[in-house]
Amino acid sequence: MYNFKFHVPTKIYFGKGQISHLTELKECGSKVLLVYGGGSIKRSGLYDTAMGYMKEAGLTVYELSGVEPNPKIATVRRGAEMCKAEGIDMVLAIGGGSTIDCAKVVAAAAKHDGDAWDLVLDSRKITAALPIFSVLTISATGSEMDDTAVISDLDKNEKWACAAPCMKPTMSVLDPEYTYTVSRKQTAAGTADMMSHTFENYFSTVEGADVQKRLAEGLLKVMIKYGPIALNDPTNYDARANLMWAASHAINGLVGEGVSMSWPIHMIEHELSAFYDITHGEGLAILTPVWMEHILNEKTAPYFATYGRNVWDIRDEDDMEASRKAIECTKKFFFETMGLPANLRAVGITEDIHFEEMADKTLGAGKRAFYPLMKEDIIAILKKSL
Ligand code: NZQ
Ligand code: ZN
Numbered sequence: 001m002y003n004f005k006f007h008v009p010t011k012i013y014f015g016k017g018q019i020s021h022l023t024e025l026k027e028c029g030s031k032v033l034l035v036y037g038g039g040s041i042k043r044s045g046l047y048d049t050a051m052g053y054m055k056e057a058g059l060t061v062y063e064l065s066g067v068e069p070n071p072k073i074a075t076v077r078r079g080a081e082m083c084k085a086e087g088i089d090m091v092l093a094i095g096g097g098s099t100i101d102c103a104k105v106v107a108a109a110a111k112h113d114g115d116a117w118d119l120v121l122d123s124r125k126i127t128a129a130l131p132i133f134s135v136l137t138i139s140a141t142g143s144e145m146d147d148t149a150v151i152s153d154l155d156k157n158e159k160w161a162c163a164a165p166c167m168k169p170t171m172s173v174l175d176p177e178y179t180y181t182v183s184r185k186q187t188a189a190g191t192a193d194m195m196s197h198t199f200e201n202y203f204s205t206v207e208g209a210d211v212q213k214r215l216a217e218g219l220l221k222v223m224i225k226y227g228p229i230a231l232n233d234p235t236n237y238d239a240r241a242n243l244m245w246a247a248s249h250a251i252n253g254l255v256g257e258g259v260s261m262s263w264p265i266h267m268i269e270h271e272l273s274a275f276y277d278i279t280h281g282e283g284l285a286i287l288t289p290v291w292m293e294h295i296l297n298e299k300t301a302p303y304f305a306t307y308g309r310n311v312w313d314i315r316d317e318d319d320m321e322a323s324r325k326a327i328e329c330t331k332k333f334f335f336e337t338m339g340l341p342a343n344l345r346a347v348g349i350t351e352d353i354h355f356e357e358m359a360d361k362t363l364g365a366g367k368r369a370f371y372p373l374m375k376e377d378i379i380a381i382l383k384k385s386l
Helices: 018-028 046-056 073-086 097-109 116-121 184-202 210-232 237-251 264-276 280-295 301-312 319-337 355-362 375-385
Strands: 011-014 031-036 060-064 090-095 132-136 148-153 158-163 171-174
Touching: 011 018, 011 237, 018 046, 018 090, 018 132, 018 171, 031 046, 031 073, 031 097, 046 090, 060 073, 073 097, 073 116, 073 148, 090 097, 097 116, 097 132, 097 148, 116 148, 116 158, 148 264, 158 264, 171 237, 184 210, 184 237, 184 264, 184 280, 210 237, 210 301, 210 319, 264 280, 264 355, 264 375, 280 319, 280 375, 301 319, 355 375
Parallel strands: 011 171, 031 060, 031 090, 090 132, 132 171
Antiparallel strands: 148 158
16 A cells, blocks of 8 residues: 555535524635535525525625536636635535536636646645535536546546645535435436445555445445445435445545546546536446456456455456446446446547547546556557447
8 A cells, every 4th residue: 555645624514404403604704605506506496595594694795696517727727816806715516526626627717826727737736725615416527525627628638637625515404304406417427436435446556455445335236236236216315315425435535545546537538528518427437347348458457356256246257257347337337227327428429539648638637547558458448439
């Protein structure tokens, strides 16, 4: 296991009615920028509830609405300008990963003299941020408890992740009931995303990280158990609660620190989103089994076999056979049980014209990789995903 620092300063209020803790925002000042997406929080009544608690706390609320799925830099710039012009004290995101990510970079850009895009391209420039709060409405990215934000400039086909300790939220409210209204499509995509985060941490050649590996297997089992229940019974509290808490732990460092982290599937998916603006979790579901099949060999088989045995209860003693079965189980879960799109054509990508450029931009992700991908590998994975 590598040396690591594990520090999650985010205070979590988990469960029904925990939104009342929004009154604590007054400890950080009096002016809040409320950041939200396309309107789901207004339809669900969450907007009114949150406004009520902020009014009770005597806070003045400014609004940045319309944050896009795959949030755009132009929206971040709008938010940062408001923060600077109005002397905003803190940022509150109510929504999913896109809204929280946008709020994080707004909070950092509010403390930065140059353009917000500088921060997205170079995390070292993120040295300070306004306090960030979140109320999570979809279980997927783990942005509510991590240091990362992913922002796009779709005019330039760019989508990049940036990260800094100061972008870890100060407090996040996780009320599973707020995810009851999440659609089937987004519930499935969110489940694929949290599973992918777990895989990206789990498939590592670093020896001796048993705590991380066994915890990761436990998280995967929870996601595989409760994803289909949430899909078919959207107001099942236990299903929504377990998915919500599992998603936070898949990426908050618990199973990632101390092991190798090159996140190849995410690097490739971010290129797909940058060029085609697809739903992140759907792209990951399509790429994951293809990646597994592409890199399966004598060296990687023991890892995929362990995944199969510990997560899917596969009993084959032969590693290659157990691996093949594990990959089949993964495919069946994503494409049959969860109804996710099974190939790129199903999300509207029918040509390979940008694959070379995407592969060039993905390269560089090979440091500490489970299986270093060359340009030809990335192109082959993309072509097989069509
Ligand atoms: O915009 P609204 O109207 O709120 O609707 C959203 C949006 O259309 C809707 N939604 C959210 N909560 C809902 C709801 N609809 C009904 N009821 C609710 N309770 O769902 C749609 C998708 O929302 P979005 O925030 O885009 O989803 P998600 O949480 O999956 O976030 C995806 C973004 O996060 C990035 C992805 O790349 C993508 O840009 N990621 C962020 C990471 C991080 N910060 O660590 C890591 C991830 O790997 C990922 O890359
Ligand atoms: Zn993800």
